[in-house]
Amino acid sequence: MAALVAFAAQAQDRADRQELTDPDSFTMILLGDPQGYTKYDINQPLFDLCTAWIADNVDHLNIKAVLCTGDLVEQNENIVLNRKMLNQTSREMWEAASHALARLDGKVPYIVSPGNHDYGYRKAENSRTCFPDYFPFERNPAWRDVCVATYPNRNGAISLENAAFAFDDPAWGGLLVVTTEFLPRDEVLDWAAALIDKPEYRDRKVIFMTHAFLHERSAKRIEKNSYELTPGNTGAEIWRKLIEPSPNIRMVVCGHTGKPGDYEDAVAYRVDKNRAGHDVHQMMFNVQILGGGWEGNGGDGWLRILEFLPDGRTIKVRTYSPLFGISSLTKHLAHRTGTCDRFDMVIE
Structure with a gap:
């Protein structure tokens, strides 16, 4: 038994085991757009690796939730293969996403903000999406105790496209995560505003998630809707109609934008005051272009560990990349340490 324990400890060291900076912290894990993983069969194991790493660390890192910025697939409903950009049909991509996230079922709630590629045929030509078919509420028991509200999707069906999840923590006074469909409609924003203003949620710090909100690098809010067949609110409109007027929304998480280039072309971050004078931290994370561009390996396994400290205000x-961290030969590459990679957010 002693030899087995020693071997396990050595294996954890080789795999670059991550640690909390404070044993009383909890974490949420942020996954950028996974479409680059699912659209090629050779890339799909990298998505599996990310979720396997998360599942292995649920207790070790006290993971309360996994946040995903959407675009689970490259094309929602298509069987014609364009081998310059994918080698999987839509069904195969949805099955790959479902398989990867199934590792988390019964262990931790994962919260997805569906993206433009999750709708229509290739990218939001209509409001149809396979998301509710592959991710019904009943598949993950970890949703049952934390999902507190939903709102119908564009087809009038109840799904987790528009949903809210409550997390209790004494130090943080409770958190509420609200996720919305791609280009959320006015009625979705009205629903979110009314929900977070209810007496039971009014004093909670709210994390708002939607797929498209910020541009990469410049961190400017998206102003133009390039999807005429999917009317809804852009980042600038979401800010004006919901985020700025709401005193308890303290963080916005999104994906969507990016372009091949430096790491800074896959991320963005800005802080602005809302009308109540509180800082709102806005973070875009979409690493699908890292690891070889649009047709590369899908993102080199990069994810973000958000550690919520027991002071109730610091994140x-x-x-981090479990792909690099899994080997002693590459674990020195597993941590990005630039100013846009490693920073603190102070929630007032």
Whole structure:
């Protein structure tokens, strides 16, 4: 038994085991757009690796939730293969996403903000999406105790496209995560505003998630809707109609934008005051272009560890790759340490 324990400890060291900076912290894990993983069969194991790493660390890092910025697939409903950009049909991509996230079922709630590629045929030509078919509420028991509200999708069906999740923590006074469909409609924003203003949620700090909100690098809010067949609110409109007027929304998480280039072309971050004078931290994370561009390996396994410290106000952001961390030969590459990779957010 002693030899087995020693072997396990050595294996954890080789795999670059991550640690909390404070044993009383909890974490949430942020996954950027996974479409680059699911659209090629050779890339799909990298998505599996990310979720396997999360599942292995649920207790070790006290993971309360996994946040995903959407675009689970490259094309929602298509069987014609364009081998310059994918080698999987839509069904195969949805099945790959479902398989990867199934590792978390019964262990931790994962919260997805569906993206433009999750709708229509290729990218939001209509309001149809396979998301509710592959991710019904009943598949993950971890949703049952934390999902507190939903709102119908564009087809009038109840799904987790528009949903709210409550998390209790004495130090933080309770958190509420609200996720919304791609380009959320006015009625979705009205629902979110009314929900977070209810007496039971009014004093909670709210994390708002939607797929498209910020541009990469510049961190400017998206102003133009390039999807005429999907009317809804852009980042600038979401800010004006919901985020700025709401005193308890303290963080916005999104994905969507990016372009091949430096790491800074896959992320963005800005802080602005809302009308109540509180800082709102806005973070875009979409690493699908890392690891070889649009047709590369899908993102080199990069994810973010958000550590919520027991002071009830500080969130430590770390950017980590279990792909690099799994080997002693590459674990020195597993941590990004630039100013846009590793920073603290102070929630007032």
